[in-house]
Every structure is written in C-alpha cells, then in structure tokens.
Amino acid sequence: MSEPTEYVTLVSYDGFEFKIRRSAAIISGAIRRMLDPQSNFAEARTNRCTLETIPGIVLEKVCEYLYYNEKFADSKDVPDMEIPADIAMDLLIASDFLDV
C-alpha cells in the first residue's frame, strides 16, 4: 500500500514503461478510474497501470497528448497536436478505450 504518488507508471503490452505526472494521467477517464484509491484496484495500490491492448508507440503518443491536454486546459485557440498518420487508427482505438 502506498500514498498517491506524484508520478504514475503506464505500461504498454510490449513492455514499455512511461512515468507521467498523475495530474496528467487522470485526464483519461479509464486511467482515473483505475487509479482511484476508492476503487481498490491493484493499479491504485501500486500506482502502475498495465494497458494490455496498447502498443508502446501508441502509448507514447497518448502520454504526449495527456501533457498537451493538461498544458492547454484553460487556453483558447489551442493548436492541434500533430499525429502521425500511420498510427492514427491505433490511436483512435486506444483513445476510445482510455476515454480521452
């Protein structure tokens, strides 16, 4: 058991680990629910989310997006984040799953 940490770890199915700020990670509804201390999931105790469906290359982009979203949360006319066309489809499925 541990206190909620400032950083959490997201793990892709092919083993890549991304340590990102909790405040950014919980922008994703799915990750927020995983990490909710009330839920008593293993993820909440270890501060580590293993995302079995998402490959590393996509998860990297997701993390980039989470920080991007956090940064622009209150600003207007936000520039669109660049998404490589080749992973757009995977990213769509991942983002639908993660609820971002």
Place this chain on the structure above:
Amino acid sequence: MENADDTIVIPNTEEDDSDAVPALKRRKLDKGKGKARVQSSDEDDDLPVKGKGTGKKGKGKGKAGKGKGKGKKKPRGSEDDSESEDADDFLARDMYKKGKKLPGQLENCEECRKRFTVTPYSKTGSDGGLLCAPCGKLLKGEEAKAKKKTQKPAVTGRRRRKVESEKLDGRIGVGAKSLVQLSIEKIARYAEDVEGFGDISDPLLRKLSHIFTKNRVLKPETLDLFLRNDNRKIEIHDAAYLETDNYDRVFMECPQMEDITFGNACQLKDQNLQYMLEKARHIKHLKLYAANLITTDMWNTYLTEHGPNLETLKLTWLNASFDDSTMEVLAKRCMQLTRLKLELCGKITDEGLKHLKDLPRLAHLSLHLTQPTDPEIIESIIAAHGARLQTLCLAHIPEATNSLLNTISSHCTRLSKLRLSSAENLTDEGIATMFNEWTGKNPPLSFIDMNSTRSVDYVMPEGPDEEAVGLASAGFIALMKHSGSALRKLNVSSCRHISMAAFSEVFGTGSTYPNLEDIDLSFCGEVDSYVMAGIFRSCPNLTRVIAFGCFRIEEVAVPKKAVLIGMPRAQDAIEQFGGVGMDMMGVDGGKEVTVEA
C-alpha cells in the same frame, strides 16, 4: 540607388552645359523601352539611332553626370557665403546627399567603421549611412524578425474563421480537442489510405461516418470501410457519391442490417430497393433523404411487402413520387410503425394525409407539407394518436389556427418534443392557454421548437396592435413555466415579439433551468447583454446559444463550457471575457455577472 546620380545632376543643369538634360532624358528612355522620343532640337540627329550607339552614348554621358556630381561641391562652397534663406535648406539636402556613396565607391561602414566598396545592394543604416555587407546582413536578420512579429496578428482573420467554424460544429473554444477527435480528423484526412477500421465500437463508427461525410470523402472506395458482415446499422449522411452498384453492395455485405440511413441518396434506384427487398429482410428503420429516382410504384411494392416489418420510416425531399396511393398502402401495411417523418414530399395531399389516422402504434410524427393542408385533418390525426404521441413536429403549417393548439392540449398527455414552426395564424394567447392547460396533464417537454411562429405581415412589421400573433411574451412565459424544468433544447428564433420584460422575467434572478443545453434566440431583437448574462446564470448546463441578429448583445461573459454563435460584432468583447466565465459561474448568487447594458 542607380538613379541617385540623376537626382544629383538635375539642380545644376541650369548653370552647366545644356546638353546634359537631353542626354539624361535619353538615358532614362533607353532604360525604359529603348525608344527615344525627345523633343530637344540639339540631339535631333542622334535620335533615330537606337540600340548600341545610343546606349554607349548614354553611358558616356552618365559618367559625365557623375563628374558633375563631384564638381558640384565647388559651387556649394560659394553658396555657403551667400546669405539667402534657401542656403540652409540646400545645405541640408546637400549634406544628406553627400552621405550617399555610389556603387563602386569606397565608404566607411556606419556600424563598424570599416572601409568597404559600395554596391547597389548595400543597406542603409539607422542614421542614414551605408552599411558593409556583414553589418547589412545582421540588419536584414533583425528586420525579418520584426516583420515576423508584426505579421502574426494579421492572420487572425483566418484563425477567427476557423474558430467560428469549430463553434458551429459545437466544439468549445477552451481547452484541447479530445484525442478521439484529433485521431478521427487525421484518419479522415488520409481516408484513401485507410485499410480497415478494425474492431471499433459503433459510436466511433458513427463519428467516423460523420466526419467522412463532412470532408466529402465518403466515396465508393471508402464505403467498404463501413461495411462489416455483422453490421446492423449504417448511417451515411451524404451518399451523393455512391453509385447504384454501391447500394447493392451494402445490402449484399450486410444482410443483417436493421437500420439504414442514406442522406442525399440521389442514385438509389428502383432496382436497389428491389434488391433490398430480397436481401435485407431485417430492416426495421429506414431513413432515406432525397431518393428521387424511386418511383411511386416501387414504393407501393416495397411498403406492401416489407411494410409490416418497419418501425421507423423517415423520408424527405421526394418531389415526384410517394403520392396519396402510397400513403394508403403505408397506413394499411405498416402496422408496427412508431416513427414517421415525411418532410417536403410534394405529392402528398389531404387525401393521403387522412390515412395517417389509421396507424395503430404511431408515437412520433413529423410532417413538413408543401401542399396547402386542411388544418382539420391534422387535428383529426392528433386526436387519433394524442395519448400515444411523444413527438409532434409540424413545420410550416400556415393554415393552422388556435383550434390546433386546443386539440394538442386536450389530447396529448405524453408529449416530450414539440415543433410548431412557421405557424403564422396561431396567437400568443392560444399558445399561452395551451401550456397553461397542460400543467399537470402533460409532463414538461424536453424539446420545443417554435421558430418563425410570428405574424408575417410586411405592412405591420411590429405585428397587430390588438392581439399578439405567434409566440410572444405571454406564450413564452407560459412555455417556460410549463417546461422549463425539463427543457433541454429551445428554439424561439425569429419570434421577435417576445418582449424584453418577458425575457427578464423568465431568465431573471432566482430562476434555474438545470437541463437546458441549447437555445436558439436568433432575431429576437429584444435580447441584450443583460438577458444574455441572465441566461448564462440561470442555465448551468448550457453548451450552445445561437444568437444571430441580436444586435443588442454587446459584451457578455460566456461560461467556459458554452459557445455563443452568431455574434460577429461582439466577438472581441466575448473572447476577452471568455476565460473568466468559469470563475463567475462558480460564484453563487446572481449579481456577479458583468453586464454592460
């Protein structure tokens, strides 16, 4: 730079040799076109000689001119002595000229004091002196930077248009777009290269279909992406690119299909409907817009055979088919029909309409008729289905009178969506009575559209004096009193007789409409900044306000979650406050909203 010598020479020509003038003139002309048409008599014999000869001569004279430029310094000394007032002026000009060295001459750089050779490309420094090549480059870099900085605000026009366009799409200005949205946009941009959507959820598929339609990339090549063997629903809002064969393909690939939407189905033909009849036996919901190549006979055949399975039928823009005989078939065969929408179907008359009474399960009815209608027939339909009706949309019913409203209020008890638009013979009193009578009888509605229900008499733009026509103050107050608590969507655009007092009463302090998400107030001239602020305060879940033509809205703080559309004039004021909107919504109470009346 090259013309500098010309300017130097001209003031001196009077004293110096007279042929300098024509020579110079000719030089200029040579540069311009090569044709000399100088009137001076001295050079007459030279004039016809064009090309190399004159060119050479010109150069020669040019040198002479430069010589004069140098020589000119001498008279300057003499003029210094003279006490004429022109002297200062001349001196100033002369000093200025002195600084300008000509290409090929040597000069000290203004910045680094180094000696360098002047070229036509030498830059002028901040004090008017010339700069050497390295210093000139530096200056150029700085200039480019400054230019970039000044250019930025210039693109706002285009950005603003994009912002407005996104607003119209219902996207809110603050914060980043969702990753789903970003990915979908990217996919739509590379639509041709997508191999397959894989296993994605239906709502996502629908979103993709929307954006493909919007970007006009839903073509025969991309259609396959949306076809999966187990698909039960397909939604294509702009099928204009699809050809006859493609429709057959849809029914062939997805025999389980239950729900079909084809917008702009302009190439859907009889043969497709025939094929659909054979292949897609499970269709329950059929929505076809502008399918004008299907004949009345085919409709009759289809409805006779497949009618009993249909639960939803929505057809719009059928100009030449679907007449009264089809209506008769529809009423006889479609016993399961719960939703019926017939909009802008030009062949339907009263004769066909009256059959609608016989549909036993109808709960959602939308009609937009083009032929003049007897309001009594519509009333009889409402009376027949009243207790079941949940949706009643009657667009463009100029013939309807208050007796229609009576019928609605006395028969409908489960209505949640009501549209009575362009009904110019309803009175304000009638509308108010309907809502008042409904209290306790029909639960609050969630959708009300009364757009353009007002008097349209161009002689009396203010409406008749004695009795208000259409939705005006009393009707609006009654409407909000009855339905305000559940109302999600309200459209009162062009109901311009609703008074300021009515708006203030409805959206005044103490009122809350927790469910209201979408309001259209366009062309309600009485709405001003004060009313707008009241609306934002009393509707905490508001996401969109449309206010085209409300010129009295000037400065208003838009809450973070909402967009205000259609206010080009007040744009700056709105954007300026946009960021603070959230804080103000957070504070409890009614007086903290900034109002600039």
